[in-house]
Amino acid sequence: MxxxxxxxxxxxxxxxxxxxxxxxxxxxxxxxxxxxxxxxxxxxxxxxxxxxxxxxxxxxxxxxxxxxxxxxxxxxxxxxxxxxxxxxxxxxxxxxxxxxxxxxxxxxxxxxxxxxxxxxxxxxxxxxxxxxxxxxxxxxxxxxxxxxxxxxxxxxxxxxxxxxxxxxxxxxxxxxxxxxxxxxxxxxxxxxNMSFRTCMELIDAVGILLFTVGLVALLVGLLSAKSSGHLTLQNVIISLTGIVALGAFVRHELQIKSPFIPLRAFAKYPAMTRVNVEFMLVNILYYSLFFGIPSYLQVVRHVSEFQTGLLMLSLGLCSLVTSPIAGRWIDKSGPRPALLMSAILMTGGSVWLVTLNQTSPVISVCLALAAFGISNGLNNVGMQAALFQSCPKEIIGVASGLFNTSRYLGTILSSLLISIVMGGHFSFIGFRMLGIILTLLALSLVLMSRRRQKVVQLQA
Structure with missing residues (x-):
């Protein structure tokens, strides 16, 4: 080179x-x-x-x-x-x-x-x-x-x-x-000689607008209701506006030739759909920890920003070290064993969060961070490999776009989950509840991974 x-x-x-x-x-x-x-x-x-x-x-x-x-x-x-x-x-x-x-x-x-x-x-x-x-x-x-x-x-x-x-x-x-x-x-x-209207149709400006309005309105309605502690008519109207806009977005995307998010691909390739759903769940789990742990350490345990950054480094380093190892493992055995191991590690890390109390050494969170870091390294390679296996080569560009959309939706939902569970302020009780929810989500990933392995074995 x-x-x-x-x-x-x-x-x-x-x-x-x-x-x-x-x-x-x-x-x-x-x-x-x-x-x-x-x-x-x-x-x-x-x-x-x-x-x-x-x-x-x-x-x-x-x-x-x-x-x-x-x-x-x-x-x-x-x-x-x-x-x-x-x-x-x-x-x-x-x-x-x-x-x-x-x-x-x-x-x-x-x-x-x-x-x-x-x-x-x-x-x-x-x-x-x-x-x-x-x-x-x-x-x-x-x-x-x-x-x-x-x-x-x-x-x-x-x-x-x-x-x-x-x-x-x-x-x-x-x-x-x-x-x-x-x-x-x-x-x-x-x-x-491209007209403004043609350019807007090419990038699907209407679809982008409906998606943005729907998602933002729905989030504003839900979070406003949670923040105020009660449901008001204004919250209901905003939330319904978001739902209607998202419904219009789905209808619009199914009707045009060049959609912003090609939803028909989900129905045409169910295996690809399952990969995207799992990837969204993986990102809900990972980013709930990613955004939740720093606030837990600083607000609940009164750890400084510098020490929080040092502790969080264990998450990233474990992910970086695991990724090349995961690549070699997946080349030999395929993505399924790695994804099952990732789900098990996320379950273990979530359970560990639930066992923590207010007197636990702050460094003990590193066990959960390490478990999620290793699982993230496995997922970075495993989910991409599973995506390539589940869709034809001729739509790999579309599939990659949907894959990234699933990542961002999972990240947004993780922030929404933290906000709903914690309410206005981060607390130890809310943190424990978050750990319980993450455990249930991780267990669902384990079940989905095991089911996928059984289907593959029967097909073989």
Whole structure:
């Protein structure tokens, strides 16, 4: 592989790591943001909801946009958008403005993730597997060390530092990308003489709008009812608006030729549907722990942000170490044994959380973090392999898009679960209840994994 190819990988890698880095650093910042802006847990959770909702919409949209306007332009534009958001977010006059900048940051980083892999596939023709594995290290490594970096930055420089830390990374990525990413011309048939209406139909603007309105309205209705402690007419109307919008979204997606989320693929390939459902459950489990443990340590056990980041490092390191081992295991035995082991580990980690009490050594949470970290390493490889097995090659692009959608939905639902269980403030009783719910979810994954193994054995 040439030196130019390596520099291209580094340029793209520095760009795409910003999305998982910023989505993971925030987990340690939640208690600080609650104190600074005088919010309850339900309200501050929108710093998580907003990022993942925006990412789930922006990534597939930017993939389409790159065909229209060129991948190099979209990647460089993403760096600029994310740079401006990261620069302005620390100066937010209130929490609402912080949410706005967080959404803009998510869109900018999603522009890079959405086209980064495509740039590597197109412009690096030798040792593509090596190139893609290097990018995977950027993605998984950023998510793994995000809580540690966030904890360290908040401990020494307070919460604005988790935005400022992006700036040197973005500058380096922009300069390298400007020099190394080849210019690509957009497809002439798509861009010349295209009307605004045609462009909106191509990206399915109506579907995006219905999906966004439905999801946000439903979350606002549910969380408002939980935060106030009683159901009001306004909560009911907002929730019903969300349900109606999501229903209209489903109907719309089934009728058009180029849907934002191709729902027909779920009905046509049931095995792929099962993989996506399991992946969504896996992410509910993983991110409930990922976002729940930092608040438990800081609010309930009064651990500092720096120490919280150190403890959370065990989650990421176990995931990173496990991933290459999982790859070799899955190459030999297929994904099913690894996914069953992952579900068992998640069950064990969830049970361990339930056994903790208010006098348990704080370092004991590392056992649960290690169990979930190892299971995450198994899932990163196993679920992707199961996806490839469950769908035909001709729709692998669509399948990958649905797969990422399942990831984001699981992450959003994990934040919703924490907000509903905890209410306005994080407590030990709520944390134990969360552990019980996670145990039940993990047990359901064990049963699903065992059932899948039996089906495969009967088919063989």
């Amino acid at each position: 040439s030196a130019r190819s390596w520099w291209l990988m580094i340029a793209v890698g520095l760009g795409i790591l910003l999305n998982p880095l910023n989505s993971s650093m925030i987990s340690v910042a939640m208690p600080s943001l609650q104190n600074v802006f005088h919010l309850d847990l339900t309200s501050v959770s929108w710093i998580i909801f907003s990022f993942y909702i925006a990412s789930s919409i922006a990534q597939p949209v930017m993939g389409k946009a790159s065909d229209l306007f060129g991948r190099r332009k979209i990647f460089l534009s993403g760096i600029i958008v994310a740079f401006l958001a990261s620069l302005l977010a620390p100066f937010s006059p209130n929490f609402s403005w912080l949410i706005v900048f967080r959404i803009v940051q998510s869109i900018g980083t999603s522009m890079m993730v959405g086209v980064g892999m495509a740039i590597i596939r197109i412009h690096i023709t030798e040792k593509q597997a090596t190139a893609l594995s290097v990018l995977s290290i950027f993605l998984s490594g950023a998510a793994a060390i995000g809580p540690f970096i966030g904890g360290m930055l908040i401990h020494w420089w307070h919460w604005p530092a988790i935005f400022f830390v992006n700036i040197p990374v973005m500058l380096a990525s922009f300069l390298l990308a400007w020099r190394t990413i080849p210019k690509d011309e957009p497809q002439a048939s798509h861009t010349r």
